[in-house]
Amino acid sequence: MSFAVTTNPSARPSIAIEFRSVVKRYGQGPVIVDDFSLSAARGDFIALIGPSGCGKSTLLKLVAGLSPVTRGELIFSTASSSPLLTTAPSSTSASSRDDLAYVFQEPTLLPWLSVAQNVALPLDLRNTPATQRTQLVRDALALVGLTTHADYYPRQLSGGQKMRVSIARALVLSPQILLLDEPFGALDEMTRDHLNEELLAIRERLRWTAFFVTHSVAEAVFLANRIIIMSANPGRLHREIRVELPYPRTPATRRDPAYHQLVDEVSQLLRSVEDHSTV
Amino acid sequence: MPRQKIFSVLLPALAGALFIAIWHFIRVSLSEDFRFLLPSPTEVISAFREHGDELWRATLNTTTGATLGFLGAVTISFTLSLLLSLSPLVRVTFYPYLMLLQMTPIIVFAPILVLWVGPGLKSVTIITFLICFFPLAVNTTQGLVSTDRNLVELFRLYRATKFQEILRLRIPAALPYFFTGLRIAATLAPIGALVGDYTAGSSAGDGGGLGFQTIIYSSQAKYPALFATAAACCALGFIFVAGVLSLSWLTLHKWHDSYERADT
Structure with missing residues (x-):
C-alpha cells in the first residue's frame, strides 16, 4: 500500500497549519476575512460553517496559495519533526504546499480524459514515472470504489461518482492537508451521507488534516472533530465547537443522542450568527 | 442491416429519385425553344463524358487551391489565436484588424492580388x-x-507550468470551438477556391479550375457542361465537409456532450 502514513511518535499533537491574525481583502474592497486565528493539529478534521459571505471558501484559497494573505501569517509545518515554516504576507512558499490537495465545489474533471487519466493528472503534471503512476492511480481509485470505472469518461458518471473521482484525484498525491470546499453540496442527501461515511473510512487509513467547508450542520457534526462557526461581513471566527463523538463514525452515529444534541447546538449558534449578519 | 440503417439509405435515395423525376417533368413540359435552359439529366451525364478530362483537371486544380488555402488558414489562425489568447494586450491591439479582414470584399481584392502574385493557384x-x-x-x-x-x-x-496549462488544458478545452470554426471553414473553402478561380483564375500553366471553366462554358453557352461543373463543385464541397465532420467525430465523440447518444 503506497498510502502508508508515517505517524508522529510524540504524544503531543503537532501543528499542521496555524493562522495568526489573518486578514484578507481584495484590493481596496471590503475585508473578507478579519483577524482570523486558528491552529490546526495534525489529523484534525475541521469543518467551517457560517452564512454566505463569511469567507469560508476564501480561507481555503489562502491555505491553497491560490490567493495571497493580506495581513497576518499563515504558517505551515513541513515535515513531522522540522520547525514551522512561515509564509509572510503575499509570499507563497513552494515547499510548504507540496502536500496539499483541494476538492472543489464542482467535480472539476477534464471531460476529455478518462477517469484514470483524470486521477493521474496531478502525477502527470509532476512527471511521475509511468510505472509508479499506474499503481498510485489504481490505489486511489480503489479507495473511492471506482476501480471498475477507470476507463469511463466523466459524462458517463453520475454526480456522486464524479465527486468520487475528484476525491481520488486529490488523494493520489497522498496529501498531508486536504481542503474540501463544499464538495457534496450539489448531491442528494442519500449520496451525501454515503460519501461522508466513505470519506471518514478513507481518513481512518490516511490521516490527513482536513478543512471542510459546508452549509450542512449535520454533515459538519458527522465529519469533524472541530467545528468553526464563522460570522459574516467581515468574516470572523465566531465560536468553536469540539465534537467529542468517537471515530470511527458510522451510520449508527447519526442515531446517537449526543450527535443530535450537537446538531441542535450548532444550528442555534448558526441561527444567532445569521440574525446578526443580515442586520 | 438494421431497420434504422435501411431507412437512412433508402429515404435519401427516394428523395433523389423524386428530384430527378421532377427535373425531367419540368423539362418535358417546357416548349421546344426553351429546353436549352434546363438540360436533361442524360445531357448532363454526356457533358461529363465529353468534357471529362478538362473537368477532372479543373476539379483537381480547385481542390489543390481549396486544400492549400484551408490548411494555411488552419495553421496560421491557430497560431494567431494562441498569441491572442495569451495576451489581452495583443488581443486588444489586433482584434479590430481581424474584423477588418473579414470585411474585405474578395471581389475587389482579387484584381489587386492578381497584380501582386499573378493569376492562378497562388491567387486562388x-x-x-x-x-x-x-x-x-x-x-x-x-x-x-x-x-x-x-x-x-x-x-x-x-x-502546472504555463506550457502544461496551454497544452493540456486550454487547447483541449478549445477543441469543440475549434471544430465549430473548422466546419464553417470547410463549407467556405471550396466556395472560396471557386470564387478565387472565377476572379483570379488562369488558363496558363495548370489550365485553371472550376471557376475558370465556368467562365468558359457560359461564354460558349455550354449549359449541360455548366450543370456538370456545378455537380463537381457540390462533390468537392461534400468531401470537405464530410472530412471535417469525420475528424470532429473522431476527436470529440468519446467525451463531448454534442455526441452523446440519446439512448445512453
Missing part, C-alpha cells in the same frame, strides 16, 4: 485562405479564452 490559395481565416480565428480564440475558471485554478494548484 490566398483568396481561400482569406475566406476561411476569420471563422477559424474567432472561434479558436473564443475557445482558448473560455477555459473553465475552476480547471485553471486546479492547474495552478498543482503548479
Whole structure:
C-alpha cells in the first residue's frame, strides 16, 4: 500500500497549519476575512460553517496559495519533526504546499480524459514515472470504489461518482492537508451521507488534516472533530465547537443522542450568527 | 442491416429519385425553344463524358487551391489565436484588424492580388485562405479564452507550468470551438477556391479550375457542361465537409456532450 502514513511518535499533537491574525481583502474592497486565528493539529478534521459571505471558501484559497494573505501569517509545518515554516504576507512558499490537495465545489474533471487519466493528472503534471503512476492511480481509485470505472469518461458518471473521482484525484498525491470546499453540496442527501461515511473510512487509513467547508450542520457534526462557526461581513471566527463523538463514525452515529444534541447546538449558534449578519 | 440503417439509405435515395423525376417533368413540359435552359439529366451525364478530362483537371486544380488555402488558414489562425489568447494586450491591439479582414470584399481584392502574385493557384490559395481565416480565428480564440475558471485554478494548484496549462488544458478545452470554426471553414473553402478561380483564375500553366471553366462554358453557352461543373463543385464541397465532420467525430465523440447518444 503506497498510502502508508508515517505517524508522529510524540504524544503531543503537532501543528499542521496555524493562522495568526489573518486578514484578507481584495484590493481596496471590503475585508473578507478579519483577524482570523486558528491552529490546526495534525489529523484534525475541521469543518467551517457560517452564512454566505463569511469567507469560508476564501480561507481555503489562502491555505491553497491560490490567493495571497493580506495581513497576518499563515504558517505551515513541513515535515513531522522540522520547525514551522512561515509564509509572510503575499509570499507563497513552494515547499510548504507540496502536500496539499483541494476538492472543489464542482467535480472539476477534464471531460476529455478518462477517469484514470483524470486521477493521474496531478502525477502527470509532476512527471511521475509511468510505472509508479499506474499503481498510485489504481490505489486511489480503489479507495473511492471506482476501480471498475477507470476507463469511463466523466459524462458517463453520475454526480456522486464524479465527486468520487475528484476525491481520488486529490488523494493520489497522498496529501498531508486536504481542503474540501463544499464538495457534496450539489448531491442528494442519500449520496451525501454515503460519501461522508466513505470519506471518514478513507481518513481512518490516511490521516490527513482536513478543512471542510459546508452549509450542512449535520454533515459538519458527522465529519469533524472541530467545528468553526464563522460570522459574516467581515468574516470572523465566531465560536468553536469540539465534537467529542468517537471515530470511527458510522451510520449508527447519526442515531446517537449526543450527535443530535450537537446538531441542535450548532444550528442555534448558526441561527444567532445569521440574525446578526443580515442586520 | 438494421431497420434504422435501411431507412437512412433508402429515404435519401427516394428523395433523389423524386428530384430527378421532377427535373425531367419540368423539362418535358417546357416548349421546344426553351429546353436549352434546363438540360436533361442524360445531357448532363454526356457533358461529363465529353468534357471529362478538362473537368477532372479543373476539379483537381480547385481542390489543390481549396486544400492549400484551408490548411494555411488552419495553421496560421491557430497560431494567431494562441498569441491572442495569451495576451489581452495583443488581443486588444489586433482584434479590430481581424474584423477588418473579414470585411474585405474578395471581389475587389482579387484584381489587386492578381497584380501582386499573378493569376492562378497562388491567387486562388490566398483568396481561400482569406475566406476561411476569420471563422477559424474567432472561434479558436473564443475557445482558448473560455477555459473553465475552476480547471485553471486546479492547474495552478498543482503548479502546472504555463506550457502544461496551454497544452493540456486550454487547447483541449478549445477543441469543440475549434471544430465549430473548422466546419464553417470547410463549407467556405471550396466556395472560396471557386470564387478565387472565377476572379483570379488562369488558363496558363495548370489550365485553371472550376471557376475558370465556368467562365468558359457560359461564354460558349455550354449549359449541360455548366450543370456538370456545378455537380463537381457540390462533390468537392461534400468531401470537405464530410472530412471535417469525420475528424470532429473522431476527436470529440468519446467525451463531448454534442455526441452523446440519446439512448445512453
